[in-house]
Amino acid sequence: GAGVSQSPRYKVAKRGQDVALRCDPISGHVSLFWYQQALGQGPEFLTYFQNEAQLDKSGLPSDRFFAERPEGSVSTLKIQRTQQEDSAVYLCASTGTGVKTRYEQYFGPGTRLTVT
Amino acid sequence: SQKIEQNSEALNIQEGKTATLTCNYTNYSPAYLQWYRQDPGRGPVFLLLIRENEKEKRKERLKVTFDTTLKQSLFHITASQPADSATYLCALLMNRDDKIIFGKGTRLHILP
Numbered sequence: 001g002a003g004v005s006q007s008p009r010y011k012v013a014k015r016g017q018d019v020a021l022r023c024d025p026i027s028g029h030v031s032l033f034w035y036q037q038a039l040g041q042g043p044e045f046l047t048y049f050q051n052e053a054q055l056d057k058s059g060l061p062s063d064r065f066f067a068e069r070p071e072g073s074v075s076t077l078k079i080q081r082t083q084q085e086d087s088a089v090y091l092c093a094s095t096g097t098g099v100k101t102r103y104e105q106y107f108g109p110g111t112r113l114t115v116t
Numbered sequence: 117s118q119k120i121e122q123n124s125e126a127l128n129i130q131e132g133k134t135a136t137l138t139c140n141y142t143n144y145s146p147a148y149l150q151w152y153r154q155d156p157g158r159g160p161v162f163l164l165l166i167r168e169n170e171k172e173k174r175k176e177r178l179k180v181t182f183d184t185t186l187k188q189s190l191f192h193i194t195a196s197q198p199a200d201s202a203t204y205l206c207a208l209l210m211n212r213d214d215k216i217i218f219g220k221g222t223r224l225h226i227l228p
Contacts, residue, residue: 035218045217048215104150104162104165
């Protein structure tokens, strides 16, 4: 596709519900990143995939957070038993493999999660 | 751990002037330093990358400097326009295989 897409754009969940957030990276992009962005803050790293391999999940705040990318393309971030502190914008980004562009992150529009 | 400090207050600049945003970091210098632009309700957009062995990088009306002695990067927008109003994020990549660390961003308002 033309850019990174994310769905849904907005999600309201009641505390305790499970949610699944989807990311479609740019076609051919090998690396995929998930970030959490609270209001007025910069994006905070959650996890990183290279193809289907999850190489770094050190930013996941708890074991309620789980991410997967089974075929090395689309990725899903799942949050179980949502809590109010999970309310934030969840951003997905992908990068290419070119020597000059491998560090340029292309971001999706984000999913705004509100836990009530 | 690495910390990034950007202008905490919003920056108001008159149209046509040069806007200068500051990014300071602690600890070790990153291998790469990046600047992104973020508009409300949108994801960040990559603008420029500068390497630790580079002093300055330019792209159209944008200029980034990188001073590893001061542990500081400056981001300049010359001939600023109201359309340049956005939040600008500084981001560090400590080494080529590491994750990116973002600052909180600086909100820039260009006044017509």
